[in-house]
Amino acid sequence: MTDVRVDNPADFPPQEDTVERLWTPQRMTYVLRNSEDRPTKPKTKECPFCAGPKKSDEDGLIAWRGTHVFAIMNLYPYNVGHLMICPYRHVGFITELDDAELFEFEKATTLAMKVMETVSRPDGYNIGINQGEVAGAGVAAHLHQHVVPRWNGDANFMPIVAQTRTMPILLSDQRDAYAQAFEQLAPQYHLPLA
Template sequence: MIEQIWAPWRLQYIEAAGKSEQCIFCDFPAQGEAHDADNLIVHRSSHGFLILNAFPYSNGHLMVVPFRHTTSMEDYTDEELLDTMKLIRLSLRLLQIAYHPEGFNTGLNIGRVAGAGIANHLHWHIVPRWNGDTNFMTAVSGIRVIPERLENTYARLRQALPEALKLEKSEPGTS
């Protein structure tokens, strides 16, 4: 028999479907680099950016977001897709340096029914994982236990960023 775990906290995403015309993934970078810390933007590239998830599953939960606003992978150019993959690789390196996780969950949820909280702008989740980090606090009590404040996570990742960028440039086949 399959057991069920209820996650009532997800209802806010379902009920909010289609209610907002604004897109934070467009608005935040448009505010300029002077606001990156306030908006939790860790790094910008030519076609996208790394941003901390404001509602993380674990410390260091990053999102890779192309600048172009679209709901379809088919809309991106090869250059945009390559830049996105490089940002994903950079985020993995950055999290390895800053947090030393034992693994990662990476993913793209296309559409609200697939789990996308912000369904109108494609973005990839990079979630660092450690042995034994699974807990049911979110499903059982609507609480997520994150031991580090977002401001501290942001500072930690920004401190590790130069080393991660240096590794990006030093490996064969990278540019």
């Protein structure tokens, strides 16, 4: 048997992009606790979306756990508050989800928007999935839907000029705020699925 490609999660470590981020928690009313709150590169090559749910919510930066999917903070956010909805199951394409998974996947995405609206009142959202490495998926082997809040004026000159984005809030604080809102709002969305 030759030329048979078997996907190994270890072949798809999260890709750190080239954008440097300037963490500026002092801009918000949150207090910088310690440097441990800063994101670090994963120490293992295990699929991060399989590894995440095995940790505590705090350690895994998980904002919400459903029956088939969960919401996790992005370690390398495109913007403040960047969240991802992932199935627990290690599949790469949305076509591989069964009906229950697909329903909760999309329903949790709308719930995530409502959570963001409650926590930080965005003016808009970017929502989408990169499926396959060729399409730009950082962790191609494990499906994840990006939910990125946007505010008027957030796309300022800094990312272009300095390859830097200002991140005015720490991931752990953002997770805490999201988790609280998820818990509060999920029942209105009949989530998690029974």
